[in-house]
Amino acid sequence: KQEVTQIPAALSVPEGENLVLNCSFTDSAIYNLQWFRQDPGKGLTSLLLIQSSQREQTSGRLNASLDKSSGRSTLYIAASQPGDSATYLCAVKAGANSKLTFGKGITLSVRP
Amino acid sequence: ETGVTQTPRHLVMGMTNKKSLKCEQHLGHNAMYWYKQSAKKPLELMFVYNFKEQTENNSVPSRFSPECPNSSHLFLHLHTLQPEDSALYLCASSLSPGTSGGTSTDTQYFGPGTRLTVL
Numbered sequence: 001k002q003e004v005t006q007i008p009a010a011l012s013v014p015e016g017e018n019l020v021l022n023c024s025f026t027d028s029a030i031y032n033l034q035w036f037r038q039d040p041g042k043g044l045t046s047l048l049l050i051q052s053s054q055r056e057q058t059s060g061r062l063n064a065s066l067d068k069s070s071g072r073s074t075l076y077i078a079a080s081q082p083g084d085s086a087t088y089l090c091a092v093k094a095g096a097n098s099k100l101t102f103g104k105g106i107t108l109s110v111r112p
Numbered sequence: 113e114t115g116v117t118q119t120p121r122h123l124v125m126g127m128t129n130k131k132s133l134k135c136e137q138h139l140g141h142n143a144m145y146w147y148k149q150s151a152k153k154p155l156e157l158m159f160v161y162n163f164k165e166q167t168e169n170n171s172v173p174s175r176f177s178p179e180c181p182n183s184s185h186l187f188l189h190l191h192t193l194q195p196e197d198s199a200l201y202l203c204a205s206s207l208s209p210g211t212s213g214g215t216s217t218d219t220q221y222f223g224p225g226t227r228l229t230v231l
Binding site: 004034036041042043044045046049089091093096097099100101102103104105 | 160220221223
């Protein structure tokens with residue numbers, strides 16, 4: 001059974017810092033991996049999707065990497081801003097028609 | 113209105129009540145999903161519908177009854193719920209649950225959720 005772990009559960013950084021959010025998964029046979037953002041009491045917004053054949057994806061100040069063999073993904077946020085404060089969730093998919101398995105998320109707070 | 117909408121945004125109900133959650137997507141998608149998000153637990157998939165047909169029921173108790181009359185609308189009918197059912201219920205949609213022609217069509221777009229409290 002696939003398990004997705006995100007540690008730490010919460011992180012607080014000063015504005016402007018570059019930071020890395022980690023995600024690990026137990027079964028390396030994945031189809032794709034997604035990073036989502038969730039603002040308090042709101043739904044999820046897809047940030048980046050990495051297919052199993054890819055090593056990384058970039059969108060603006062965000063860069064997500066995937067290392068299937070070690071069961072890890074990282075979300076790199078450059079020059080963090082208070083508006084980046086949110087919960088970031090990682091989710092993996094085992095197959096094309098499989099469900100997403102989510103981690104519990106990392107709650108990020110960027111201090112002005 | 114665009115994207116995925118959910119109503120109501122907040123709901124408080126007693127254990128003997130019957131209520132329904134509504135989800136509507138304006139994205140032309142064919143797949144719709146119900147998720148449950150409880151405090152300190154990962155997001156849990158409840159149901160998946162593809163072209164109005166239920167394709168997955170993730171061992172959800174029968175007190176939760178989904179309905180998908182068309183590809184744009186999804187309901188979750190609630191009856192005789194328990195306090196532990198209190199959670200944020202999220203609806204999502206995607207073009208399809210899988211891929212088409214090697215292109216990923218399964219990116220899910222989420223609604224804002226319904227915060228349910230069962231007394």
